[in-house]
Amino acid sequence: MEKLRIGIFFGGQSREREVSFAGGRTVYDNLNKDIFEAVPVFVDSLGNFILLNWEYIYKGTIRDFYPPLEAARQLGFAKSPFQIYIESLGQLTEAQLDALISEVGKRIYPQDFQQYFDFAFLALHGSYGEDGNIQGLMEWYNIPYSGSGILPSAIGVNKIIQSDLLKKAGFQRPKQYVLTKKRWLQERGTQAENTLFSEILHEVGLPVVVKSPNQGSSIGVSILKSSEGLAEAIDKSFFMQRISVDSWRNKSPEEKQKFITQFTDIREGLGFPVLVESGFSDNSDLEILKEEREEIHSGFSVKKVIDHPEEFLDFLEYSIHKFEVLLDEIVLKKKDLERIAPQFFLTAQNSEEFVLFESFIGGKEFSCIVIQEEDGTPLALPPTEIRKVQDVFDYRSKYLPGTSRKITPIEVDEQMIEEIRKRCCALFESIHAHVYARIDGFITEAGDIFLNDPNTTSGMLPSSFFFHQAAEIGLNASHFLTYIIRTSLAERIQSGKRNQEFAEMMHFIDRKIQDLKESPQEKIRVAVIMGGYSTERHISMESGRNIYEKLASSSKYAPFPVFLTGSDEAYNLYVLPIHYMLKDNADDIRDKILLDAQNIQLKGAAMLNKIKEEASPITQKYAGTPLMKPQKIGFEELAEQADVVFIALHGRPGEDGSLQRELEKYGLPYNGSGVESSQITINKYETNEILQKHGIQVAKHTLVHKKDWLENPDKVIAYIEKEFPYPLIAKPADDGCSSAVKKIKNRESLVAFTKMMFREQPPFLAQESEVLQLKANEEFPQKGYFLVEELISRQDAKYFMEITGGLLTHADGTQSLDYEVFEPSETLALGDVLSLEEKFLAGEGQNITPAVYAPEATENTQISVRVREALKKVAQILQIEGYARIDAFVRVSADLKVEVIIIEVNSLPGMTPATCIFHQSAINGYKPYHFIDAILNFALRKLKN
Numbered sequence: 001m002e003k004l005r006i007g008i009f010f011g012g013q014s015r016e017r018e019v020s021f022a023g024g025r026t027v028y029d030n031l032n033k034d035i036f037e038a039v040p041v042f043v044d045s046l047g048n049f050i051l052l053n054w055e056y057i058y059k060g061t062i063r064d065f066y067p068p069l070e071a072a073r074q075l076g077f078a079k080s081p082f083q084i085y086i087e088s089l090g091q092l093t094e095a096q097l098d099a100l101i102s103e104v105g106k107r108i109y110p111q112d113f114q115q116y117f118d119f120a121f122l123a124l125h126g127s128y129g130e131d132g133n134i135q136g137l138m139e140w141y142n143i144p145y146s147g148s149g150i151l152p153s154a155i156g157v158n159k160i161i162q163s164d165l166l167k168k169a170g171f172q173r174p175k176q177y178v179l180t181k182k183r184w185l186q187e188r189g190t191q192a193e194n195t196l197f198s199e200i201l202h203e204v205g206l207p208v209v210v211k212s213p214n215q216g217s218s219i220g221v222s223i224l225k226s227s228e229g230l231a232e233a234i235d236k237s238f239f240m241q242r243i244s245v246d247s248w249r250n251k252s253p254e255e256k257q258k259f260i261t262q263f264t265d266i267r268e269g270l271g272f273p274v275l276v277e278s279g280f281s282d283n284s285d286l287e288i289l290k291e292e293r294e295e296i297h298s299g300f301s302v303k304k305v306i307d308h309p310e311e312f313l314d315f316l317e318y319s320i321h322k323f324e325v326l327l328d329e330i331v332l333k334k335k336d337l338e339r340i341a342p343q344f345f346l347t348a349q350n351s352e353e354f355v356l357f358e359s360f361i362g363g364k365e366f367s368c369i370v371i372q373e374e375d376g377t378p379l380a381l382p383p384t385e386i387r388k389v390q391d392v393f394d395y396r397s398k399y400l401p402g403t404s405r406k407i408t409p410i411e412v413d414e415q416m417i418e419e420i421r422k423r424c425c426a427l428f429e430s431i432h433a434h435v436y437a438r439i440d441g442f443i444t445e446a447g448d449i450f451l452n453d454p455n456t457t458s459g460m461l462p463s464s465f466f467f468h469q470a471a472e473i474g475l476n477a478s479h480f481l482t483y484i485i486r487t488s489l490a491e492r493i494q495s496g497k498r499n500q501e502f503a504e505m506m507h508f509i510d511r512k513i514q515d516l517k518e519s520p521q522e523k524i525r526v527a528v529i530m531g532g533y534s535t536e537r538h539i540s541m542e543s544g545r546n547i548y549e550k551l552a553s554s555s556k557y558a559p560f561p562v563f564l565t566g567s568d569e570a571y572n573l574y575v576l577p578i579h580y581m582l583k584d585n586a587d588d589i590r591d592k593i594l595l596d597a598q599n600i601q602l603k604g605a606a607m608l609n610k611i612k613e614e615a616s617p618i619t620q621k622y623a624g625t626p627l628m629k630p631q632k633i634g635f636e637e638l639a640e641q642a643d644v645v646f647i648a649l650h651g652r653p654g655e656d657g658s659l660q661r662e663l664e665k666y667g668l669p670y671n672g673s674g675v676e677s678s679q680i681t682i683n684k685y686e687t688n689e690i691l692q693k694h695g696i697q698v699a700k701h702t703l704v705h706k707k708d709w710l711e712n713p714d715k716v717i718a719y720i721e722k723e724f725p726y727p728l729i730a731k732p733a734d735d736g737c738s739s740a741v742k743k744i745k746n747r748e749s750l751v752a753f754t755k756m757m758f759r760e761q762p763p764f765l766a767q768e769s770e771v772l773q774l775k776a777n778e779e780f781p782q783k784g785y786f787l788v789e790e791l792i793s794r795q796d797a798k799y800f801m802e803i804t805g806g807l808l809t810h811a812d813g814t815q816s817l818d819y820e821v822f823e824p825s826e827t828l829a830l831g832d833v834l835s836l837e838e839k840f841l842a843g844e845g846q847n848i849t850p851a852v853y854a855p856e857a858t859e860n861t862q863i864s865v866r867v868r869e870a871l872k873k874v875a876q877i878l879q880i881e882g883y884a885r886i887d888a889f890v891r892v893s894a895d896l897k898v899e900v901i902i903i904e905v906n907s908l909p910g911m912t913p914a915t916c917i918f919h920q921s922a923i924n925g926y927k928p929y930h931f932i933d934a935i936l937n938f939a940l941r942k943l944k945n
Contacts, residue, residue, distance in 0.1 A: 003037040007117030011043045014126030015219050015266045018061055023460030024123040025057050030477040030553050035512045039117045045085045052105040055922035060847050060914040068103040082264050082309040088272045090307045110141050120145040123460055126216050130457040131157040144492040144502050146484055148456040152433040156456040159213040159356055169430045172450050175359040177203040181238055197227055200357050207360035212237045212352045219267055237355040239270050239348035245320050264309045270348040277345040278302045363444040366410045369469045370428040371436045372487055378428045380421035381469035382611050385410035406584040409604035417607045427451050434491045462545050471579035473615040474626035478553040483622050523558035527642035531563040534651030535739035535779035537586035543911040544648035550929045565590045574630040593630050639666040644936055646671050651735050655908045656682040669939040672882040673907040681907045684787050685733045694877045697901045699789040706758045706784045724790055733787040739779045757786045792901050797891035801826050803851050804887045805871045806917035811941055819875055821868040822920035823850030849919040863898055870900035883935050885909035885917055
């Protein structure tokens with residue numbers, strides 16, 4: 001056995017499938033390549049096991065590749081503006097299903113698992129993933145697997161069972177109440193509803209937490225401070241919804257489209273298939289009809305399962321039209337529609353049978369990973385405090401950098417930290433968990449500790465608690481995954497099933513770890529510079545972490561993270577320990593470094609040292625002696641410690657040439673474009689001007705200066721309105737790609753944007769923030785000028801779309817460069833413009849790669865060639881080197897004339913795990929590691945030349 005084959009199970013049938021998909025990718029990338037061979041096993045939402053072709057692992061969402069667009073079209077399914085899962089295609093024959101699966105991989109069956117892998121790493125979440133189902137399947141087919149066994153998994157997924165067991169085991173619990181669906185359906189909207197609400201609030205009190213018992217990632221959770229909205233919260237947790245005919249009729253086409261899009265999102269909406277039933281509100285006044293009541297009931301009666309969002313939209317439109325015709329036939333006035341209150345009652349196919357109500361626990365919220373030592377003893381890692389910007393720690397808060405804060409360890413006295421750890425270990429043992437678990441909880445101001453939601457499969461995104469807390473004891477992602485696999489094998493041996501075979505696998509890992517320590521390989525040292533002080537500093541951390549992790553598990557490179565902070569006048573560089581790099585966002589890292597510099601010890605510092613000491617046998621075995629304190633260095637020292645630099649900064653100072661100039665002073669090769677090209681591309685106005693002079697189409701544009709605004713605001717507004725009709729685009733002219741980019745629809749929004757951009761102090765202006773609908777923790781810079789552009793529209797084009805195209809440069813042996821322009825992605829924005837989430841967060845947005853310009857294959861190819869030629873010309877004009885991302889709109893006329901209107905050029909594009917440049921490079925055969933390797937090879941070769 002040269003390597004242990006690890007089957008990574010990800011995706012799945014639950015509402016957390018996107019989190020699982022992104023987590024599985026993290027595992028795939030970070031497995032130690034000297035010990036393991038990663039085998040991706042995608043589980044689709046119908047429960048099929050697919051040996052996935054590697055290029056699809058790097059899609060942003062499951063919906064971006066499955067069901068595969070072209071294969072679905074060949075089976076008669078048209079391209080849809082909505083993102084769907086495979087179940088929206090309805091009942092497929094086995095032949096049809098096999099045809100779809102064969103486009104993305106190979107269908108495999110449990111009885112054949114041992115042909116493909118030796119060990120199953122389970123990165124599935126929720127139903128079928130951490131409820132004992134998949135664990136039982138592995139037991140049946142004698143496949144060793146990661147994490148806990150069947151019993152603790154079944155306990156860990158059900159919040160009602162958990163609560164009962166924890167209470168019986170002596171753990172402090174909030175007050176609770178369980179409501180059945182049967183009772184809710186009987187009493188919803190009747191007089192008994194008020195009695196039910198009184199009963200719930202009497203038992204639980206206010207505020208109240210309303211939960212779906214079998215969901216994770218805060219799906220189906222609401223927190224209410226009054227009884228107002230309780231019925232809607234209960235519906236949400238049961239995955240039920242009501243749409244009134246009146247409200248639907250009053251929606252605009254855009255609002256209807258947006259509603260269906262949100263409804264399709266299984267984290268927030270009900271998703272498909274959905275059961276649709278028609279009826280009337282319980283307080284409707286059917287007495288006004290009397291004789292016609294039966295006619296209305298029979299004419300409006302429907303009960304139907306709908307699979308596809310477009311079918312749903314058509315159904316609503318048709319049904320409401322049919323109802324209005326019915327009203328006309330019985331001569332009922334439209335004004336009486338509200339009194340009749342016709343509605344559609346919607347229920348998700350996978351809905352809950354119970355809803356759990358718990359009293360709200362105020363205080364500090366925390367999460368703690370518990371792992372096992374080699375003798376089976378549980379060891380609690382340092383608990384992390386969660387500081388939210390809103391009541392519910394939802395998907396966005398959990399996974400988008402900068403939207404919440406994770407403080408490790410929790411800021412309480414050390415005795416309390418130890419008590420939390422002790423109780424988490426006790427809970428771990430109470431539910432008979434093995435290997436690892438994540439335990440969430442609260443500590444009140446009175447010092448009471450409430451534990452809840454033990455998760456036997458933690459989320460495994462790079463920023464998750466799973467890796468965050470492991471880093472505190474010195475383990476990077478690759479080390480920790482090796483530890484999990486080895487410990488899981490030790491646990492499976494205890495079952496007495498094939499224990500000799502599993503023991504040999506475990507000993508193989510031990511030998512490999514020892515061999516790597518005794519015979520270390522000489523590797524290329526890569527300083528990965530991340531952080532910065534731009535509005536995209538948090539995304540920069542995600543990019544930097546991703547680059548570091550892709551290189552850390554390789555046999556060629558030895559990366560080390562370098563954090564940049566300071567200002568344009570003075571850069572400060574720090575070599576980071578892993579646990580600093582994995583802090584939640586750039587500001588937390590900066591603040592911690594500043595405290596270290598002043599020798600200020602935060603609460604819990606001594607406890608951290610104690611936990612590190614307790615975990616030292618694990619750390620020593622898997623990581624040796626890691627760096628545990630940041631080290632400030634200058635560029636001269638950086639040149640001594642690194643062979644090459646990977647700049648993972650976005651905006652200034654990474655993309656503007658200034659950092660590049662410093663690195664060149666010390667002979668350090670770096671990724672991306674040189675000084676002059678970077679200085680141009682950071683400035684969107686200058687980029688537009690240069691491209692326009694060379695005959696490249698760009699949006700009509702102008703700069704708005706603070707000086708002019710302060711002198712005469714009315715004149716500035718009048719000029720903009722004269723030159724640019726609403727809606728228009730306003731954005732920073734010299735910052736990153738998404739921050740503060742707004743679609744301005746009227747004068748009020750334009751004035752608000754201008755005041756925000758030219759404000760004197762960093763805090764947001766309250767009224768202007770409300771007008772612009774800024775999100776909590778959204779970045780909005782202060783600038784001396786900003787860019788106004790016309791909104792690019794379809795006009796009379798036959799085909800029209802927004803794209804983003806990536807490219808890679810190669811040296812051709814002469815002074816010129818060879819440009820490899822990838823097939824661009826079509827990018828679809830949920831809102832007015834593409835958000836940070838849609839660009840960089842796994843599970844968000846929709847990127848169709850490659851872009852489908854036209855339905856006919858020959859036309860599509862012709863258009864693609866012309867688009868890529870245009871992008872190549874842009875790169876040549878701007879002297880792009882290394883790699884880049886170019887955003888543009890494409891208009892195609894009826895005679896196939898192609899217009900490519902350039903929006904912006906990013907010389908250091910985002911390199912987060914979900915960014916679409918990885919999807920594009922995969923089409924050309926590059927895994928993300930190989931793409932990064934090509935970028936670094938070009939940098940090293942450029943220095944030699």
